[in-house]
Amino acid sequence: MIKKPKASMLSRVTATLALVATACFTVADEGGSGALTPSHGIAMHGELKYPEGFSHFDYVNPEAPKGGELKLSVVANGFDSFNPFVIRGISAVGVNAYVYDSLLDASADEPFSEYGLIAETVEVPDDRSFVVFNLNKDARFQDGAPITAEDVEFSYRILTTEGHPFYRNYYADVEKVTIENSHRIRFDFAQTNNRELALILGQMPVLPKHFWADRDFSSSGLTTPVGSGPYRIDSYDAGRSVTYERVDDYWAADLGVRKGRYNFDKISYEYYNxxxxxxxxxxxxxxxxxxxxxxxxxxxxxxxxxxxxxxxxxxxxxHQRPTGMQGFIFNTRRAAFKDPKVREALAYGFDFQWANQNLFFGQYTRTRSFFENSELASTGLPEGRELDILEPFRDQLAPAVFNKAYTPPDTGEGASLRDNLRTALQLLTEAGYKIENGKMVHQETGKPLSFEILLFQKTFERVVLPFRNNLAKLGIDVSVRLVDSNQYIQRVRNFDFDVISQVLPQSDSPGNEQRDYWHSSNAGEAGSRNAIGVNSPVVDELIDLVIQAPDREELVYRVRALDRVLLNGHYVVPHWHLxxxxxxxxxxxxxxxxxxxxxxxxxxxxxxx
Missing domain, CATH: 3.40.190.10 (Periplasmic binding protein-like II)
Known part of the structure; x- marks a missing residue:
């Protein structure tokens, strides 16, 4: 899941967890949301593509036959949990995708639109200050129990109190939850200009309250879950394989969002090391x-x-989806990476052109944006509306944000690796380093510049080792450590690394999930996606502005501004995309x-x- 930003910043940020913790839960005898017209779906901006009562999405075959087994592989060191919603343990692949349904379901051929699934219809006012979900009375869990508003309220509450920290951030602006009747639930928002919040609540997996009544949700384990989705767990060999079977009497099989989809009788995953x-x-x-x-x-x-x-x-x-950012990620909590000049200097040691020609058969394009392959990516110098957005922060930003188009270092068009290393040396000198006895050391402390790159894929060593060797020419000691995937996950969750190679995916409609990636409130939150440790008041404010974007055009300008500031923070060494x-x-x-x-x-x- 991935989404949008807003408002005036630090005071709201400080209140994020408090909002969740004090969210008010009430139960009403009757509905009371005013005279709103229920809709079969909701779009982030603009109109819905698919009309009420649509039979299927345009990109599926509604006559696709059911049957057979889809056999897949996973390259990882196994699993020890069927609970993908908590930070503990390693969940089996596929549990969230196949076992659990959500209130709404997104289409794959619109920027961000969702249509009724567990919620048959949705109601929102023009200012999107709240959302009402009217549940489909045919919706059932896999044990036959009906899905009610109590299950939805329970799901929200358990995810934001005992679930992964991601959920607390994702739903942070929910102020009150009201069960209006057994099949109608209302969410009121603290921020009335968070247009995306109604949609991201629509993405919420709905969990059975009765199933978890006598179980510990916060613990991981291999208890077979009960969901409402198209598949249930059929069998498993702990840590080695898991098989899902299609639910024959799946309640949503004939809905427009499901017709022609989930066609295999069984889906099995086998784990490989x-x-x-x-x-x-x-x-x-x-x-x-x-x-x-x-x-x-x-x-x-x-x-x-x-x-x-x-x-x-x-x-x-x-495809036409944003490719996001893949790169070497610096952990800015480490003293060596606190200075952006040092981070910028290290990027000059990565020779993409050489790697693309000698390792990748010329297949890749260099990544230049956190929102690559989309209209959201910043280019050139800021101008027009984007410049207006950035101007209030001029005194807090590096001059390069305004006067230099961001370009990752390369060795094309006349530049050589030698030239790049010379530039790196100049930046390191400005950051207070010097070469002494063949080692790059800090002029005041005498501490050498050294770090470790943590990997879990042995095949990636062929990319890392040339990078290490190039930096060695500057007297920088880089070690490479290969660990198994489970250890890697735990170390990244706890920010126990210097540098990793990571993909930071993005959607075509960025929003609330940007808090989890970059917001200062998550810099110290174990398990958050802010692996970099970004801690910037300007970034915080820009995230709020993105979440508050009133329309698609303004969203594009605000995301470009955020992208430009992140790029000039030199938090990553950009890799490539396809x-x-x-x-x-x-x-x-x-x-x-x-x-x-x-x-x-x-x-x-x-x-x-």
């Missing part, structure tokens, strides 16, 4: 589908009789003729033999 082994298992027919993330594999490994005969299809399918999904699949898998802007979705595929 090594990606090379997983690739060979795929080619041997042990599982059906593979999304390839390695350029080298894509260029060299997908060969053989299965590909020549068409038994396995290999396709690069274009505007295609590289997929390979056995030919009995079939997919719809239309691919939505967000790219492929296996939940729309089916099996034909």
């Amino acid at each position: 090594d990606d090379t082994v997983a690739l060979e298992a795929f080619k041997a027919g042990n599982f059906d589908f593979r999304l390839e993330t390695s350029a080298k594999n894509w260029a060299t490994a997908y060969t053989g009789r299965q590909f020549e005969t068409g038994s396995i299809e290999k396709k690069a399918i274009e 505007r295609k999904d590289r997929v390979a699949y056995w030919s009995h898998l079939k997919r719809p003729d239309t691919t939505p802007k967000n790219g492929i979705d296996l939940n729309n595929w089916w099996i034909e033999r």
Whole structure:
């Protein structure tokens, strides 16, 4: 899940957790939300694409046959939990996606629109100061119990008090929750200009209150959950595999948001410790589908009789979704990375052009924005409305925000690695460092500049080692540590790292989730997505402005301003992106003729033999 910002800042930020903790829960005998017209859906900005009573999304095959088993692989060190909503444990892949339904369901061919699922209709006033969800009276949990407003209230309360810290931030502006009757619930908001909040509440998974009544929600474990989604857990081998089975009497099967989707009778995941082994298992027919993330594999490994005969299809399918930011992420809580000049200097040691040519077969494009591949990305110098947004913060920002277009260091068009390292040396000198006895040390403390890059994928060493070697020419000691995926997750959750390689995904409609990425209130919150430790009053204010954006045009300007400030904070060394999904699949898998802007979705595929 990913979303939008607003208001005047630090006072509101300080109150974030307090708002959640003191949110008022009430129960009314009758509805009392005023004369609002219920709608079958809600759009962030503009009009809905799909009309009331629509039969299916345009990018699915409504006649897709049901049946068969989809076999998939996961490269990770297993799982120990079926609870994806808490910070403890490692949840099995697929639990949230398949077992639990949400109030509303998003379309994949609009910037941000949602349509009725558990909530049959939704009501919002023009100022979006509250939202009312009218629940579908046919909605059922998998044990047959009806879904009621009490379950929705319970879900909100348990997620924001005992769930992952993400939920407290995501729903921070909810001020009051009122159960108006058994199938009608209202959420009132502290900030009336948080237009996105109604939609992100629509994304909330609905949990069965009766199931958790005598269970500890905050603990992880392998208790088989009860949800309301299209699949339930069929079987599992702890840490090694999990299989989901389609619910035959799934209550929402014929709704427009579900027709033509979730077509497999079973979906199974097998866990592998090594990606090379997983690739060979795929080619041997042990599982059906593979999304390839390695350029080298894509260029060299997908060969053989299965590909020549068409038994396995290999396709690069274009998409139009934002690619977000992948890069080396600095933990600014570490003393070595507190100075942005040091962070900027280190970026000059990464030679993307060399890596793209020698490691990636020229497949990638350099990333230059946290909102890459979208109209939200900043470019050139700020002007017009974007400049107006940034102007009040001029005294708090680096001059480069206003007078220098951000470009990550490269070795193209006349620049060489030697030139880049010379620039890095100049920046480090300005930051108070010098080379002494072949080592980069701080002039005052004498402490050497050294750090560790933490990895969990051995294949990524081929990217990291040249970066390390380039920085060694400046007397900087970089060590590389490879750990298993579970240890990696726990260390990142607790900010126990110097540098990691990470993907920071973005949607086409950024909003409340930006707090979790960049807000100062999350810099010390274990488990938050603010792995960098961004702690900037300006960034805080810009996040609020993004959440408050009144329309799409203003949203674009505000996100560009936020992007520009983040880029000039030099929090990451940008990597690369690809505007295609590289997929390979056995030919009995079939997919719809239309691919939505967000790219492929296996939940729309089916099996034909």
